[in-house]
Amino acid sequence: MTTTYREAIRMALREALQRDPRVFLMGEDVGAYGGSYAVSKGLLREFGPDRIRDTPLSESAFVGAGIGAALAGARPIVEVMTVNFSLLALDQIVNNAATLRHMSGGQLNVPIVIRMATGAGRQLAAQHAHSLEGWYAHIPGLRIVTPATLADARGMLWTALQSPDPVLIFEHQTLYNMEGILADDAGAVDIDHAVVRRPGRDISLLTYGGTLGKTLAAAETLTARGIDAEVIDLRSLRPLDMSVLESSVRRTRRAVIVDEGWRSGSLSAEISARLHESLFYELDAPIARVCTAEVPIPYPRHLEEAALPQPPAIVAAVQQLVSAHHG
Amino acid sequence: MTDAVLPPAHFDAAVGLARYREMLRIRRFEEACAELYSAGKIRGFLHLYIGEEAVAAGTMPALGPDDAVVATYREHGQALARGVPSRALMAEMFGKREGCSRGRGGSMHVFDAARRFYGGNAIVGGGLPIAVGLALADVLAHRPRVTACFFGDGAVAEGEFHESLNLASLWKLPVLFLCENNLYAMGTRLDRAQSQIDLVTKARSYRLPSEAADGMDLLAVEAATRRGVELVRRGEGPAFIEFRTYRFRAHSMFDAELYRDKAEVELWKTRDPLAIFAARLHRWGHVTDAALADVDREVAAEMADAVRFAEAGTWEPVEDLLTEVVAPAAAPAVASLAS
Numbered sequence: 001m002t003t004t005y006r007e008a009i010r011m012a013l014r015e016a017l018q019r020d021p022r023v024f025l026m027g028e029d030v031g032a033y034g035g036s037y038a039v040s041k042g043l044l045r046e047f048g049p050d051r052i053r054d055t056p057l058s059e060s061a062f063v064g065a066g067i068g069a070a071l072a073g074a075r076p077i078v079e080v081m082t083v084n085f086s087l088l089a090l091d092q093i094v095n096n097a098a099t100l101r102h103m104s105g106g107q108l109n110v111p112i113v114i115r116m117a118t119g120a121g122r123q124l125a126a127q128h129a130h131s132l133e134g135w136y137a138h139i140p141g142l143r144i145v146t147p148a149t150l151a152d153a154r155g156m157l158w159t160a161l162q163s164p165d166p167v168l169i170f171e172h173q174t175l176y177n178m179e180g181i182l183a184d185d186a187g188a189v190d191i192d193h194a195v196v197r198r199p200g201r202d203i204s205l206l207t208y209g210g211t212l213g214k215t216l217a218a219a220e221t222l223t224a225r226g227i228d229a230e231v232i233d234l235r236s237l238r239p240l241d242m243s244v245l246e247s248s249v250r251r252t253r254r255a256v257i258v259d260e261g262w263r264s265g266s267l268s269a270e271i272s273a274r275l276h277e278s279l280f281y282e283l284d285a286p287i288a289r290v291c292t293a294e295v296p297i298p299y300p301r302h303l304e305e306a307a308l309p310q311p312p313a314i315v316a317a318v319q320q321l322v323s324a325h326h327g
Numbered sequence: 328m329t330d331a332v333l334p335p336a337h338f339d340a341a342v343g344l345a346r347y348r349e350m351l352r353i354r355r356f357e358e359a360c361a362e363l364y365s366a367g368k369i370r371g372f373l374h375l376y377i378g379e380e381a382v383a384a385g386t387m388p389a390l391g392p393d394d395a396v397v398a399t400y401r402e403h404g405q406a407l408a409r410g411v412p413s414r415a416l417m418a419e420m421f422g423k424r425e426g427c428s429r430g431r432g433g434s435m436h437v438f439d440a441a442r443r444f445y446g447g448n449a450i451v452g453g454g455l456p457i458a459v460g461l462a463l464a465d466v467l468a469h470r471p472r473v474t475a476c477f478f479g480d481g482a483v484a485e486g487e488f489h490e491s492l493n494l495a496s497l498w499k500l501p502v503l504f505l506c507e508n509n510l511y512a513m514g515t516r517l518d519r520a521q522s523q524i525d526l527v528t529k530a531r532s533y534r535l536p537s538e539a540a541d542g543m544d545l546l547a548v549e550a551a552t553r554r555g556v557e558l559v560r561r562g563e564g565p566a567f568i569e570f571r572t573y574r575f576r577a578h579s580m581f582d583a584e585l586y587r588d589k590a591e592v593e594l595w596k597t598r599d600p601l602a603i604f605a606a607r608l609h610r611w612g613h614v615t616d617a618a619l620a621d622v623d624r625e626v627a628a629e630m631a632d633a634v635r636f637a638e639a640g641t642w643e644p645v646e647d648l649l650t651e652v653v654a655p656a657a658a659p660a661v662a663s664l665a666s
Contacts, residue, residue: 022467022468024467050467051467053498055494056490056493056494056497058490058491058493058494060456060486060487060490061455061456061459061487061490061491061493061494062456062490062494063456064453064455064456064457064459064460064487064491065456065457065459065460065463065491065494066460067456067457067460068445068456068457068458068459068460068461068462068463068464069460069461069463069464069467070460070464071445071457071460071461071464072395072460072461072464072465072468073464073468074463074464074467074468076460091450091453091487092453092456092457095450095453096448096450096453096457100438100446101651101652101653101654102431102651102652103428103431103432103436103438103446103447104428104431104432104436104438104440104446104447105426105427105428105429105430105431105432105438105651106429106650106651107428107438107439107440108438108440108445109654140652140653141652141653143653163654164653164654165653165654
C-alpha cells in the first residue's frame with residue numbers, strides 16, 4: 001500500500017493499542033488536537049480518553065508518570081512533542097528510567113517507550129530542531145532507535161514495547177510526510193541491527209534517521225562519478241550494532257559518517273573512534289564525518305540548509321577521501 | 328506540660344508497644360549507621376532520620392501491603408517501617424550483595440519490589456512523578472491501591488512538585504503526598520527558599536484535600552495518615568499532608584551545621600518523638616519501665632545482628648559489573664531484518 005511515515009506510525013500505535021490492553025499513549029496534544037505532527041489523529045475517538053491521554057505541559061511529570069506506570073505493569077507510550085522539550089524531562093529519563101534497574105539490583109525494570117520528533121529542516125529555529133539523540137545514546141540503561149523508513153516507522157514500536165527496558169524512538173520531523181510503499185503485511189521489525197540500505201564496493205556511508213535519504217541521494221550522484229558507495233542505516237544508536245558497520249568497512253576500507261548531530265563529542269565521534277580502534281590497519285584512509293555545523297539551528301532557510309549535512313557535502317567528503325588516498 | 332491525649336480506638340498496649348518499638352528500631356539503626364560511617368564501613372552520602380521517626384512509624388501502619396511507597400534519600404526509617412528487614416537494609420548500607428538493592432544503591436537507593444518500596448530517590452522531587460505513574464497504572468488496571476509519596480520541604484520548590492500535584496489532582500489519582508517538613512532544605516531554611524511557607528496552602532491551590540500534622544507526635548501522624556488514606560482510597564483523587572518535624576542530626580555526615588543554632592536543635596529535642604510517645608504509654612498504663620527496657624534490649628540485639636549480617640555479607644564479583652544495566656539480551660521478538 002502507498003502510505004506515509006506518519007500513517008505508518010499511527011498504524012503501529014493502533015496495533016499496539018488493539019493488541020495489548022496495558023498500552024496507553026500520553027503526551028501533549030496527542031488526543032483532541034491529534035498530535036502536534038498529527039501522528040495520533042483519530043486515536044482519541046477510537047480508544048477513548050483513558051488510553052489516549054492529553055497531558056498538561058509538564059514534561060517531567062508526564063514522562064515520570066510513564067516511568068511509574070511502567071514500574072506498575074502498564075506499557076506506556078509517551079510522546080514528547082520535540083527533542084528540545086525532552087530536556088525538561090531529562091531528570092526522569094536519565095536519573096530514573098535509565099537507572100532504576102541498576103539501582104534496585106535488578107528488582108525493577110522500566111518498560112516505557114518514549115517517542116519524540118527530532119532534527120531540523122522545517123525552519124523551526126534553535127529550540128525545535130536539534131538532533132540530540134546522540135546525547136541520549138551516551139546513557140547506559142537506555143535503548144535509542146531511529147526509524148528512517150516506512151517499514152521501521154511501522155515496525156519498531158511494537159518491538160520497543162516488548163523491551164523490558166526504556167526505549168526512546170526518535171522520529172525525524174522531515175520524514176512524517178515521506179510517502180512510499182509499505183507491504184500489506186508489514187509488522188514488527190527487530191530493533192537490534194544496522195542494515196545495508198544500498199550495497200556498494202568502494203566506500204561505506206554510515207548514517208541514520210533524517211540523513212538516510214540525503215545519503216542515498218549522494219550515493220546516486222557518486223555512481224555517476226564512478227564511485228560505488230554502500231549506505232548503512234544504523235537504526236539503533238544504543239546499542240550500536242558494530243558488527244554490520246565493521247564488516248562493511250572491512251570490505252570497502254573507507255567510511256564517511258553522516259550525522260545531523262554536532263561533531264563535537266558526538267555519536268559520529270564515537271563510531272569513528274570504534275572503527276579506528278578495530279580496523280585501523282585495514283583502512284585505506286582516515287574515517288571522515290559530515291555533521292551539522294556547530295551552531296544553534298538558524299531560522300532562515302538558506303542558513304538552515306547551510307548548517308545541515310547535505311548531499312553535495314557528502315559527495316565532496318567521499319571524493320576527497322577517495323582521491324586523496326588512491327594509490 | 329500536661330498531655331491529655333487519650334489512646335485512639337484501635338490502640339491497646341500491644342499496638343502502642345509496636346509503634347514505640349518501630350521508632351526505636353529506626354533510631355538505633357541510624358545510630359549504628361553513624362558509628363559505622365565513622366568506622367569507614369559505610370561510605371558515600373548518609374542522611375540520618377533521627378528526630379523524624381514518628382513520621383515513618385506513624386504513616387506505614389495506615390497502608391496495606393498492596394499499596395506502594397515512594398521515598399527520598401533519607402529513607403531508612405520508611406524502609407524499616409515498611410518491613411524491609413534490618414539485615415538487608417544494613418547490608419545495603421555496606422554495599423554488600425545481600426543488601427535490599429544487592430548493594431548497587433547504598434543508603435540513598437533502598438528498593439524492595441516485594442514490599443512495593445520504590446526507593447530511595449536522591450533527586451529532590453524526582454519521586455513525585457513516579458508516584459503519579461504508579462497510581463495511574465493502578466487506576467487503568469482498576470486496582471484499588473494507594474501510592475504514598477514522601478518528600479521533604481525542599482522538594483516543594485521543585486517544578487516536579489507542582490507538575491505532579493496538578494497532574495494527580497487533574498486525573499484524580501490515588502496518591503497520598505506526604506511532605507516531611509523538617510524546616511531545612513539541606514542548609515536553607517524554609518523561609519529563605521519559599522515565598523509562601525504555608526505548604527498546605529500550596530497543595531490546596533491544586534485542589535488537594537490538605538492538612539498539617541505534628542510530625543513529632545506519632546498519634547497525630549497516624550491519625551492524619553489514616554484520614555488521608557481513607558480520602559484517597561475513595562477514588563476521588565490525591566491528598567496532601569505536611570508533617571512538621573525536625574532532624575536532630577546534621578543533613579549528612581559532611582554537614583558542619585553552620586546554618587542553625589544549637590539552641591534551636593536543643594529546643595526541638597525537648598519534643599523527641601520517642602520520649603513523647605513513651606510518656607503517653609506510661610500514662611495510659613500500656614507499658615512498664617521493665618517492658619520498655621525489654622524492647623530496648625531486643626532492638627539493640629536486632630541491630631547488632633543486622634551489623635553482623637552486613638559484615639559477613641559478600642561483595643558482588645567485579646565480573647558482574649555490567650549486569651543489571653539492561654536486561655540480558657533475549658531472543659529477538661521478531662526475525663532479524665534481511666540486509
